[in-house]
Amino acid sequence: MVKNIAVIRGDGIGPEIVEQALRVLDAVALRYGHTFHYTDVDMGGCAIDKYGDPLPETELQKCVESDSVLLGAVGGDKWNDVPAQLRPEKGLLRLRAGMGVYSNNRPAKIWKQLSAASPLRQEIVDKGIDFIIVRELIGGIYFGEHKTEGGVATDMLRYSEAEIERIGRIGFETARKRGKKLCSVEKSNVLDSSRLWKQVMHRLAEEYPDVALSDMLVDNCAMQIVKNPAQFDVLVTENMFGDILSDEASMITGSIGMIPSSSLGAGSCGLYEPIHGSAPDIAGKDLANPIGTILSAAMMLRYSFDMPQEADAIETAVSAYLDDGWRTADIMSEGMTQVGCRQCGELIIRKLREEG
Ligand code: IPM
Ligand code: MG
Secondary structure (H helix, E strand, C coil): CEEEEEEEEECCCHHHHHHHHHHHHHHHHHHHCCEEEEEECCCCHHHHHHHCCCCCHHHHHHHHCCCEEEEEECCCHHHCCCCHHHCHHHHHHHHHHHHCCCEEEEEEECCHHHHHHCCCCHHHHCCCCEEEEEEECCCHHHCCCEEEECCEEEECCCCCHHHHHHHHHHHHHHHHCCCCEEEEEECCCCCHHHHHHHHHHHHHHCCCCCCEEEEEEHHHHHHHHHHCHHHCCEEEECHHHHHHHHHHHHHHCCCHHHCCCEEECCCCCEEECCCCCCCHHHCCCCCCCCHHHHHHHHHHHHHHCCCHHHHHHHHHHHHHHHHCCEECHHHCCCCCEECCHHHHHHHHHHHHHHHC
């Protein structure tokens, strides 16, 4: 197959982690006889420096016209003082909205090789951590009206039934393919938008009798994620709750550098990115962990290109790399061998070749 991939290297460690993911994709293309064309797209701080805009329309267009987008990371202290409309993060939000990717899938899974890295007590970890947060990505308070006037700041949180229903369906479908347990997370004891959320989820539940739906208030959920993460299979929640809970969920796996994500809308064109940030403090030092980006590329193969075998091959190679005791600095522990970003990519590619 021939696929066109828009590549956003971005800021900080973005370029170096993306480089390794592209090398892994090239190795997959070679092994399975595919052709991947890459088109570079400027977004984030680097685009602010170049065009005075974190995502010019021409750059967004390249993404919309691609078969999928691979993104490293954007942002950094350098752009902290630019006006809100021009922040690197604004580019990311515009990209998500422009691509219409309303469904963000963030897995929280502990790698058996890294279970000691979790900050949770071992007995909690041993019960297993393997759940997915399905986060609504282009609605809610992120995209409501923002204004500051006369010393009063307002951010509007609104959701329509249609917006809730389409993300709800993704939650049910995701659960259906896994453990058949869906937990809908909201704040219906306080917010109207959450009461509507809950109503829509229960209406949908009638169409998915094979999936067990439960409700949880977001504050309780934050607590349950550290108390008993094994209870969760799939969580579905609105934009800002999902932002916060997914950071918490990644932390308990002990390796935020390893976690990929996918964002999809109505079509097959998706946005794939690691969930970590641009880590400017270690940028350019060959210290970053490229695995979150490499696994995001694997998700792209699985969900947008319908290449499950190729995706499995990457995930197996990553696991074999960890089995051999190689670790980037972020997950380094006693008795393991430390490697840099580039060598990590190389070792994973070597594993891929050995598999084939
Ligand atoms: C994330 C990030 C973004 C978000 C920021 C950078 C706008 O925190 O992807 O979780 O809040 O969605
Ligand atoms: Mg976040």
